Amino acid sequence: MPRKRDNPSSRRSRYNLDLPCPFARMHILHVVGARPNFMKAAPVLRALAEHPGAHKAKFRQTLVHTGQHYDAGMSEVFFQQLEMSEPDCNLGVGSGTHAQQTAAVMLALEPVLVERKPDLVLVYGDVNSTVAAALVCAKLGVRVGHVEAGLRSHDRSMPEEINRLLTDQLSDLLFTPTADADENLKLEGIDPVKIHLVGNVMIDTLVRLLPRAAERLPAEISRPYALVTLHRPSNVDDLGWLHELLVTLVDLSSRLSVIFPVHPRTRQRLDELGSLPAPSERFRLIGPLPYLEFLALQRHAAMVITDSGGIQEETTFLGVPCLTVRENTERPITITHGTNQLVGRDLKRLRVAVEEIIGKSAASARACSSCRVPFWDGHAAERIARIVMRDLGA
Ligand code: UD1
Numbered sequence: 001m002p003r004k005r006d007n008p009s010s011r012r013s014r015y016n017l018d019l020p021c022p023f024a025r026m027h028i029l030h031v032v033g034a035r036p037n038f039m040k041a042a043p044v045l046r047a048l049a050e051h052p053g054a055h056k057a058k059f060r061q062t063l064v065h066t067g068q069h070y071d072a073g074m075s076e077v078f079f080q081q082l083e084m085s086e087p088d089c090n091l092g093v094g095s096g097t098h099a100q101q102t103a104a105v106m107l108a109l110e111p112v113l114v115e116r117k118p119d120l121v122l123v124y125g126d127v128n129s130t131v132a133a134a135l136v137c138a139k140l141g142v143r144v145g146h147v148e149a150g151l152r153s154h155d156r157s158m159p160e161e162i163n164r165l166l167t168d169q170l171s172d173l174l175f176t177p178t179a180d181a182d183e184n185l186k187l188e189g190i191d192p193v194k195i196h197l198v199g200n201v202m203i204d205t206l207v208r209l210l211p212r213a214a215e216r217l218p219a220e221i222s223r224p225y226a227l228v229t230l231h232r233p234s235n236v237d238d239l240g241w242l243h244e245l246l247v248t249l250v251d252l253s254s255r256l257s258v259i260f261p262v263h264p265r266t267r268q269r270l271d272e273l274g275s276l277p278a279p280s281e282r283f284r285l286i287g288p289l290p291y292l293e294f295l296a297l298q299r300h301a302a303m304v305i306t307d308s309g310g311i312q313e314e315t316t317f318l319g320v321p322c323l324t325v326r327e328n329t330e331r332p333i334t335i336t337h338g339t340n341q342l343v344g345r346d347l348k349r350l351r352v353a354v355e356e357i358i359g360k361s362a363a364s365a366r367a368c369s370s371c372r373v374p375f376w377d378g379h380a381a382e383r384i385a386r387i388v389m390r391d392l393g394a
Contacts, residue, residue: 026059029118033068033129043381105132149174150181199375207378231263
């Protein structure tokens with residue numbers, strides 16, 4: 001069964017979250033569950049609280065954490081650094097198989113929605129908590145807004161692709177980060193009236209916190225370095241492939257330093273692998289990093305090697321070369337923009353791409369840093385707030 005977690009408590013709200021208000025006419029409930037959700041929800045909570053209509057409409061916001069990610073380093077530290085109020089409610093679902101985790105979120109969330117009666121539920125990204133919450137809302141007849149709608153890898157072997165497809169079909173408001181996402185939704189028959197191209201909320205958080213991240217770069221870092229993250233089942237659950245990847249990364253550390261903050265799923269698989277490379281100055285396996293520390297490392301990396309979706313976007317904004325260890329991406333703009341390359345499951349291609357980046361001058365490798373993706377401007381959440389307020393009649 002999924003691991004149960006205790007409900008955490010009640011740090012005082014900065015966003016007028018769920019305060020008892022006898023006159024409240026409007027109630028927006030946000031559902032977050034896993035690490036990449038937190039940096040997306042933070043600017044939306046803030047923008048809604050600061051929207052001029054919020055006061056007039058006497059509205060309130062509730063934040064529900066499903067507990068999909070529960071380690072302090074995967075959750076709590078993000079709430080602190082993103083200056084988010086503690087969740088009003090933690091469903092404590094923990095880990096499990098996909099069916100267990102999704103079902104546990106549904107079972108625990110339904111009574112919360114029945115009791116709290118939100119007018120609109122906002123869900124984020126593509127994790128199991130996202131689709132579970134959207135399903136509960138659809139069955140209860142509660143309006144749902146999906147932030148980061150329309151992304152498609154067209155690869156249904158990815159659990160996130162199933163979550164994206166279903167969440168979008170169930171949503172009433174679809175907030176997209178890029179124009180290609182709008183096209184995907186229209187091709188799937190979604191009514192264009194529901195689709196709103198607002199930009200990238202994760203970039204809102206990056207823009208706000210980048211100056212603060214500057215102080216968090218560890219002094220002892222030896223440059224140049226490659227920053228590595230790997231956690232997708234397709235890379236880490238196949239131990240043979242994970243071993244080959246690891247050997248390649250250790251080899252690369254003779255060319256430049258490698259810093260690899262390890263996700264809990266990957267840590268478990270590395271433990272199963274057994275023989276880990278000896279830690280050295282040039283090859284560092286470390287624990288998951290908080291938001292600001294990771295952002296500082298991304299900002300100054302010579303390159304990033306990853307299988308994350310969000311990091312492909314952050315490197316695009318920062319103008320840092322990114323090599324994505326996947327056959328496809330749901331974020332094609334990162335490729336056309338010129339910062340991101342798919343290297344697939346081809347280690348030779350990875351090595352060649354690393355050499356190419358090393359060979360380029362820092363200036364040309366970062367040539368794209370001055371061109372921006374439309375609407376990735378730090379104001380996506382404000383656009384969402386305006387649409388939500390209009391939708392709710394404020
Ligand atoms: C989830 C998301 C993925 C996202 C990633 C970011 C789904 C299907 N996947 O993948 O899209 O990119 O989060 O991190 O929702 N674990 C811990 N501590 C934690 C959380 C997880 O130890 O706080 C371990 C558990 O043993 C668990 C494993 O990591 O079995 C995987 O966690 P899970 O939430 O199932 O998926 P992620 O791989 O984190």
